[in-house]
Amino acid sequence: MRRRAAIEAARRLLGSGAARLGGLGARDAGARGPAEARAASSRGTGGPSIDAAGLAAGLAAGLASTIGALAGRPGAAALGAGWGPGAIRALAVLQVFLQGCADRLTQKTGPEGQDTSESGVVAEERPEAAEPAPPSAPPRPEPAVVDAGEFPPTLLADLEGHYARVESSGLWRRIGARLAAGRAAPIEWSSMIDGAEALAHGDPRGDDLAARLAAHFQRRSKGEAEAIAELDALLAAAEAWPLYDDYFAGYVWLQAMQAPAAAPGALAALLARIERHLRVTHALLRASAETGKVEFSAWRSKAAPPRGWKDIRVPAGLGEAVRRLYPDTDADTWASEGALPLVVEGARPLILRRAGQRVTIAPGGALTLRRLDLLEVPAGGDVTVRSPTLGVLRLPAGGMITAWTLADHLGDDARSKIRGWVGAAIQGDEAAMSELQAALPAAHRALREALAGGGLTPEARGRLQMLLVIFEE
């Protein structure tokens, strides 16, 4: 009796995946014959033409019997340190695998089957054929712009031996950590320059990045401005190694926002590169969660390493997983935080440059201005946009607006409102903090001014700094 109950429990346990597989295998085999069943079994996985459903059903039946037999024994027990935990884990993995097979065979929507179309996109934000430029607009030479929708063509080939080395050695991480700490304390530029130079590994691409980064820190130490083209080249050098790092991409953005004005095309190209960089970085993170991380271990013996020994171990399938996940990976907090919804008013359109694409937002159209976006106002007349919380902003004809510069175009009422929020936030008003967080492109400058003004308590200073971190990183 007890044994029968145990077997029944095991059936229930495996019911969701295995029974479905068993039923499917039997139904397919019975109704359509072996050939069709084989075809059906390989349809979901794209794998070899074997009777996967039958095989899985057999495995599931075997599993159920084994578990039933084990469950029939008396008493409760704790697993020991021997083979037990591993066996249970293996059984569980097998069950999940079988369930996955069942889901595929029944064409249940899975991660790969998800609809990745831009269902949430406001119609006006969809890529459209660019409207003809107004006649008075002068033609501008456009630099080559990275299309953030395009997967970096050489990344997979370069993963092994380069990306892995930088990621695993932690050299870059230390530089990034010092930059992050430098927001709240002075940076020792000499050590940053030394750190940058240490990145070189004798590889020309590594040497190029090290030299560019050292030169960049040198310029920052002297307070010299950096041109957009130089920042673009710096990020391109990192990608050529390849080094993909979201903190670095954010750092380059912050430097770009403070750089001298550049042609819209140059800035749009850099912003598109940053967007792609962030997406690759996050796709790598997601892929590592599936396949395991890249591991690095230096050879520590005095003896020569054995033939074929490598200090880098890139998990099999990492590159392919990155490519598969990339289309469904966005720029993470760079897509969701520090953004401001706007609606185009009046009769004149606005150009949105995002991720390497150029989109015309017609009057009445809505957009969310993100930190990686660039707005171009066609020559011939100002464009007005409305923020639901801050009211109307007038964008000058021929102007180029980013989340960093939007505050230049705030009306008096909006400025006054933001000043009020900042004052309330200093007093600890949470509602004002939320308002500021939701309007960071318009409010970040006021936050910085309040911090520079001094006279704040440590708590108030901390609150404003935390908001700025969300905007600047």
Added chain:
Amino acid sequence: MGLLQRLYARNAPAVWEAETRLLSVLRLSRRPVAVQWIVTSACDLHCPHCYSSAGRRTRGELTTDEARRLLIDEVVKMGRPTLVLAGGELLLRRDIPELVEYAASQGLRWAMHTHGLHVPRHRDLFERCPPALAAISLDGPEDLHDAFRGKVGTYAAVMEAVRVLKESGCPEVVLGTTITRDNADRLEEMFPAVLGSGADVWGLHLFAPEGRGAEHRALFPSDGQLRRVAAFARRRRAVFHVELCNEWGSAGADDLYYRDQPFLCGAGRISCVVSATGEVMPCTTTDVAESEGNLRERPLAEIWSKGFRRFREPGHGECSDGAECWLQSRNGNGCRKAAFGRIAAGAREAVLR
């Protein structure tokens, strides 16, 4: 990484759930990964957020002999999970060196939670038997930490403790910050000090109204603070090992942005906590109604294998997988939606590709 491990990595929460169902049917329990012992409730500080209401030593705390026989020997029998020593302040207990050396002689890995003040005078112990992990509490920048802990110099002691432990060979020193309304917005200010301390990890816990914390419920951060801290942790993980701890619950598919492993609640399933008086609890809750038994009455191994059924039921039982920390939920302090919800929703916003 083998095939099984790769399949596991891809489906960790599903595998964990399948494993739970299997173990339930087979009436087996997992071997614990860690057993935490609240060594004493004695503490020379009086922090408002203390989950164990530490201060004076409780009557009936386990004696040295009981700790050896009923705890350490049992832990060895349970397959040698890591023995985590916490308090109160464990280093106030005079027999700690003896117990640690006994545990080490039995082949146990040990770890500890401390406020750090007494670490330097135990340097010899740490050099002889370095803990596998040491977590030291850090509640804010110097002014806030010292005020919160009620004693000037405690911040400096934390930094000194990190140094001593690293020099003694402790491989992983964690600075643990319990996020409260007071310190949530001061993390940016703390970051350079954390980085310069030599610590390996910065663990961000979340205030729980347990123990003395129940008297200071206003310390729970606001929704806005939760969201800011989560965003901060997410960004800074790129450059330092910042981790959101279990009290935050699961961030779902976004867990990989906050943690090394997908969130899995270990309460009563891979870990348990033995109170100073021998009550065996699922986690650090001080509510004795949650006790599964006292190791003075039943062997720890037996309590482990037969108890905690409600945490081991299929369908998540009372654990926190995929949801809030069960203890935070019970206390009405769920934070998942506030901390992670809007970021996740925002991430789904349209991005032109």
